[in-house]
């Protein structure tokens with residue numbers, strides 16, 4: 308098939324709009340990738356001519372082309388990006404951080420939407436195509452942070468997808484009225500219901516978990532529950548979450564965020580929890596938190612648990628660290644897990660690509676014909692090199708358009724090869 312050919316199928320007739328020539332694919336092939344309608348129209352051997360009459364061609368010159376990354380755990384509403392440096396103010400415990408948010412965030416000179424746009428663009432510039440963000444829902448701020456993040460998502464719709472978790476950061480049962488707000492948040496656009504430490508924060512695991520699962524069932528959405536609780540306390544709630552997931556028929560739609568307990572109990576207990584999670588289709592998202600044992604990623608995967616990764620806090624009221632680079636996050640997790648061989652480094656890669664897409668319910672993921680054309684390029688010879696060294700992102704594509712170049716998001720998406728200054 309030549310690059311100017313017309314693709315026919317499903318009653319659609321779409322002309323090839325541009326060609327990414329001489330790409331190195333993750334499987335080592337060199338190929339031309341034809342784009343049409345924001346999707347991959349064809350993947351052709353690089354030995355063929357790259358272009359056809361009048362079709363813009365962008366020569367990738369052998370750069371490694373990888374699928375757009377998935378960041379499975381963010382807090383877009385908390386970031387301080389765009390402001391002058393703000394020193395960390397909270398005491399070193401979770402309750403102080405929760406209370407500090409309430410003092411700091413409402414009084415910032417930049418609104419939630421502006422700061423969230425800044426962080427989305429920072430993530431996009433480093434190859435992320437799909438983001439899952441938790442957004443605080445509490446009695447003081449109601450749905451205002453959600454409204455800010457919804458505005459940011461709309462403004463960045465051509466750059467990335469954003470999945471929102473209605474997150475009861477301050478607790479649920481200890482703050483009567485929160486369940487109704489979570490329900491309203493789902494009605495207003497959140498795709499998942501959140502939860503937090505049902506014992507440690509709420510001292511009422513049955514109340515919190517029954518409440519948030521009831522919303523998920525009624526609204527037909529999934530859940531993503533922050534579980535920082537250590538040891539047997541955390542394991543108790545893992546089992547409670549798995550039991551409710553099965554009872555509600557929500558297999559494949561529930562995530563435990565962090566699950567630190569899985570890393571700090573004897574292997575026998577962690578294995579029993581992993582088997583329960585696999586049987587219930589409950590996924591785990593990790594960010595390789597400092598100060599906690601890393602969950603046993605390889606064991607969890609072997610047991611059949613979908614494990615994925617995200618950045619969590621990025622230059623915000625909870626942590627001054629973070630760049631938005633989820634490939635670097637995968638490398639950090641791989642380093643902490645002591646993944647060295649290529650097959651192990653590929654596990655780190657899976658945490659921010661296929662496994663994350665599966666957990667986040669992103670259909671048609673990956674570089675394949677018919678799938679949305681979401682990619683990025685790096686100077687690397689193979690995927691393990693890209694993960695281990697996470698070199699600068701060169702070009703980022705979303706829905707067939709260039710959305711970032713040389714580490715910066717563009718003002719508006721551009722057609723690859725269509726006479727732009729720079730890499731043509």
Ligand SMILES: [Zn+2]
Nearest residue numbers: 382441533619
């Ligand atoms: Zn979090």
